[in-house]
Amino acid sequence: MDLSTTYLGLSLKNPIVASASPISERVERVKRLEECGAAAVVMYSLFEEQIVHESLELDYYLNRGTESFPEALSYIPDLPDMGRYSVGPEVYLEQIRLLKEAVSIPVIASLNGVSTGGWIKYAQKMEQAGADAIELNIYYLPVDPELTSSELEAAYVQLVRDVRASVSIPLAVKLSPFFTALPHFARSLAEAGADGLVLFNRFYQPDFDLDTLDVVPNLRLSTSDELRLPLRWISLLYGRVNVDFALTTGVHTAQDVLKAMMAGANVAMMTSALLRHSEGHVQQVLSDMTGWMESYEYESIRQMQGSMSQRAIENPAALERTNYIKVLNSFQEVSGGPLPTMNFSLR
Amino acid sequence: MVQRNFEAVDQTLAKLYEVTVPAAVSSNLTRRPTVPTEAPAFVRDVLGAMIAGDGDSIPVSALPIDGTFPSATTQWEKRNISLEIPVWEPDLCIQCGKCAYVCPHAVIRTKVYAPEALEGAPEAFKSTDARFKEFPGMAYTLQIAPEDCTGCTLCVEVCPAKDKSQVGRKAINMAAQPPIREQEACNWNFFLNLPEIDRTALVPNSIKNSQLLQPLFEFSGACAGCGETPYVKLVSQLFGDRSIIANATGCSSIYGGNLPTTPWATNRDGRGPAWSNSLFEDNAEFGLGMRLTLDKQNEYARELVQQFGAELGSDLVNGLLHADQSDDGGIAAQRARVTTLKECLHNVDSPQARDLLSLADTLVKKSVWIIGGDGWAYDIGYGGVDHVIASGRNVNILVLDTEVYSNTGGQASKATPRAAVAKFAADGKATPRKDLGLIAMAYGTVYVARVAMGYSDVQTLNAIREAEAYNGPSLVIAYSHCIAHGINMRKGLDQQKLAVQAGLWPLYRFNPDRLSEGKNPLQLDSKAPSIPIAQYAYNETRYKMLVQSDEQRAAHLLALAQQDVQRQWQHYHQLVDLYEAEVQAQVTAAAAASSNGSPKEQA
Incomplete structure (x- = not known):
């Protein structure tokens, strides 16, 4: 059975890639991932904002109160060599080196910058450290009403162009689903030099605590249900935008991976499933995939890639708006209850 | 760039104008x-x-x-160091008293008073109906001292009351000080002149009640947001009008008695703590000396009272010698008797009468407090602390535990936790902290409590009241967040809570008196560790800097510290079980004795 695929010009033995998560902070866990069959690993993200914030914060707390009181000139000890503090990207870059030494599967670095200079500087350092590719993680929530979508999109495109011009390794861009005209924007990114698009970034949405009336972080792992949003969009974009696609969010089972391939993805990325079931889960999914492919007499992954994209299916409209009414009708049939009033207005 | 520099110079020249200096100051x-x-x-x-x-x-x-030096002098200093101060919103306030309780500088006060007292109040003075079941029909005011506040915002952090239409607005919020300084200073003066609560009509067994008591420790020079001073202030509220304090060298001696002003204060009757500072190495003994002196003076006074039985009358003599002074009502009654005693003695001219006159006040129960930090109690003064708690004498030891020598700049003490960085432990402390409470508990005759008001304000209040009530040595170890932890001080109370939740600072009270009541003397007041210690530790620079300088060692030490936490919790649990078995054995023996008759009867 041929499970091989390509992604960003890299030849992969199968389409399962471990997505950015704390697993990549530990070399031994990445080795285990490789042993269990993962075809590549995306490292946790390097956040430029965090680096800047941490170094400012460390400086503030190390020096607060110094030289202000006659009995104590400082409150935190000086280390023999203050340069020993590693608050810059060094730890991250060292981790790239360590991972590259430890495993033979491709290691994709992940970067979230805030300034053009930062994006370029860190991307170059990642390349020098040996990363096989870079995933630009555009994790930014625009809340300024003065900022238009076209301005924001133009800035992203320029960013990809700038980074593209400064490194020679492949570039992927990880996007959120919240773009007004995604196909056009995706094409602009491809033209600016992106080799692949990762759909979609899964934002951790904060929650409200009704007892304390606080906004609280709420980390929930994904479920297979969440697969459908990126599945639909990759189906729609496949063949229309000339880049590789990575499907991320909601990839838990062999079925999820197979669907991703049929939609047109080059790889399927896993995070929640690995955090929940640990690295050995990859082995299980690969085995289930092979079993399914044998049962249905598929020969290779390539054979199915894009086979259920919008261009390939019998009824392309199934992936568009009309589908919505069908779903609501099916809800009525199943539940037998009254439909929400919204549905009435749709008719 | 050069052109823009030229433009900047030109624009500056264009905006320059001459200021005429007047001939005389106008x-x-x-x-x-x-x-x-x-x-x-x-x-x-x-x-x-x-x-x-x-x-x-x-x-x-x-x-x-x-x-x-005279006490109560910080009130005259008016440092005006904060650009923002809290402002009270009476419509939202639930009168819980938490803001006043945690205020490190005693700048937030609450009073319950008769509405008639509002006559002549400044226009901007705020008042609302008091919500105290003990005081129906009374008015309530929460007032801030605008020129003494340091702007630490602990009050806003702890406030639980939020506006239902705008949850960011609490019952107390920070606002710019300059526009309201004069108005609030005027309100503050009016507030100070409102009557203080009648202590005999109030049981300070809740936070809100305790905060109606006048603090006799105010406006110290401690850091903004200090984690120590709220405990000190609470002691002064509960027992300040009859307390004598021995203070070890350290932060508490500096903010407690630094020239030029003294934060230890007096009430309207002129009563307040008598305070003195001694050395690191002898402070516990210093306090024990105060206790022994008071006991000897009390003993002699009682002898003399009996000698003057005929002149004083049996009612007064009995009252003076057998007074129940366990609450403020009993204390007030004894003070009244002492006043009568002094009046009686004024007419008697004898050396004994003069002795009794000078000693009469020692017939009122005094509260001896021995206060210091962990550098004193765990390290340099530890031998003395051990000596004093072994003496069995009635002293109260309050350890303001910042887990480091704070005043001298963050040197490691034996209270410094494993994995934290401190001076003399710049690569992270390799050994766990000493369990001072457990050592004291081993005597079986010492009241011991471990408290953290950020996790449980009520447990802190209970522990301090029980410690004082215990007729023997008491040791209260109080978690005190500190600038030497490298934290945002407005989050100090949150860090206290996390320390307890992580199991680094389990709360308990060990009261030997409970054993004789057939109850378990050891009560665990916090739950089993429920969060990883990293969730607490990595909010603090003292832990985090090790990750940034030596990640492997940081991970190694933190893993060991995590094991310490589990081991400590198991240990305390087993102790509770051991005492429980002892209590059950007592109950069984007592039941057997009562069903069989006493040995004497059998004989």
């Missing part, structure tokens, strides 16, 4: 006097000169001849 703005003119003469002339930085001009003859 402004009527003057600098305020260093201390208000209504301050007592000594404060104005001597302390005021020191505050103004003019101490060298003070003649030696102006200084107290025996080194005794």
Whole structure:
């Protein structure tokens, strides 16, 4: 059975890639991932904002109160060599080196910058450290009403162009689903030099605590249900935008991976499933995939890639708006209850 | 770039204009006097000169001849150091008292008073109906001292009452100080003149009740957001009018008795803590000496009271000798008897009468407190602490545990936790902290409590009241967040809570008296560790800096610290079980004895 695929010009033995998560902070866990069959690993993200914030914060707390009181000139000890503090990207870059030494599967670095200079500087350092590719993680929530979508999109495109011009390794861009005209924007990114698009970034949405009336972080792992949003969009974009696609969010089972391939993805990325079931889960999914492919007499992954994209299916409209009414009708049939009033207005 | 520089110069020149200096000063703005003119003469002339930085001009003859300085003098300093101060919203306030409780500088006060007392109140003075079941029909005010606040915001952090239409607005919120300074200073003065609560009508068994008691420790020079001073202030509220304090060297001795002003204060009756500072190495013994002196004076006074039985009458003698002084009502009654005693003795001319006159006040129960930090209690003064708790004498030891020598700049003490960085432990402390409470508990005769008001304010209040009530040595170890932890001080109470949740700071009370009541003497007041210690530790620079300088060692030490936590929790649990078995054995033995009759009866 041929499970091989390509992604960003890299030849992969199968389409399962471990997505950015704390697993990549530990070399031994990445080795285990490789042993269990993962075809590549995306490292946790390097956040430029965090680096800047941490170094400012460390400086503030190390020096607060110094030289202000006659009995104590400082409150935190000086280390023999203050340069020993590693608050810059060094730890991250060292981790790239360590991972590259430890495993033979491709290691994709992940970067979230805030300034053009930062994006370029860190991307170059990642390349020098040996990363096989870079995933630009555009994790930014625009809340300024003065900022238009076209301005924001133009800035992203320029960013990809700038980074593209400064490194020679492949570039992927990880996007959120919240773009007004995604196909056009995706094409602009491809033209600016992106080799692949990762759909979609899964934002951790904060929650409200009704007892304390606080906004609280709420980390929930994904479920297979969440697969459908990126599945639909990759189906729609496949063949229309000339880049590789990575499907991320909601990839838990062999079925999820197979669907991703049929939609047109080059790889399927896993995070929640690995955090929940640990690295050995990859082995299980690969085995289930092979079993399914044998049962249905598929020969290779390539054979199915894009086979259920919008261009390939019998009824392309199934992936568009009309589908919505069908779903609501099916809800009525199943539940037998009254439909929400919204549905009435749709008719 | 060069062109823009030229433009900047040109624009500057274009906006330059000449200011004509008038021939004579026309402004009527003057600098305020260093201390208000209504301050007592000594404060104005001597302390005021020191505050103004003019101490060298003070003649030696102006200084107290025996080194005794008047207390309650920080109130005259008015440092005005905060640009923002809290503002009270009566419509949202639930009158829980938490803001006043945690205020490190006693600038938030609450009073319950008769509505008639509002007559003549400044226009901006806020008041609402009191929500105290003990005081129906009374009015309530929460007032901030605008010129003494340090702007730490702990009050806002702890406030639980939020506006239902705008949850960011609480019952107390920070606002710019300059526009409201004069108005609030005026309100503060009016507030101070409102009557204090009648202590005999109040049981301070809740936070809100405890905060109606006047703090006798105020406006110290401690850091903004200090984690130590709220405990000190609470002691002063509960027992300050009859307490004698021995203070070890350290932060608490500096903010407690630093020239020129003294935060230890007096109430309207002129009563307040008597305070003195001794050395690191002898403070516990210093306090024990105070106890022994008081006990001896009390013993002699009682002898003399009996000698004067005929002149005083049996009612007064019995009252003086057998008074129940377990609450403020009993204390007030005894003070009244002592007043009567003194009146009776004024007509008697004998050496004994003069002795009794000078000792009469020792017939009122005194509360001896021995206060210091962990550098004192765990390290340099540890031998003395051990000696004193082994003496069995009735003293109360309050350890303000910042887990580091704070005053001298963050040196490691034996209270410094494993994995934290401190001076002399710059690569992270390799060994776990000493469990001082467990050592004291081993005597079986010492009241021991471990408290953290950020996790449980009520447990702290209960522990301090029980410690004082216990007729023997008491040791209260209080988690005190500190700038030496490298934290955002407004989150100090949150860190206290996380320390307890992580199991690093389990709360308990060990009360030997409970055993004789057939109850388990050891009560665990916090739950089993529920979060990883990293969730607490990595909010603090003292832990985090090790990750940034030596990640592997940080991970290794943190893993060991995590094991310490589990081991400690198991240990305490087993102790509870052991005491429970002892209690059950007692109950069984007592039941057997009562069903069989006493041995004497059998004989």
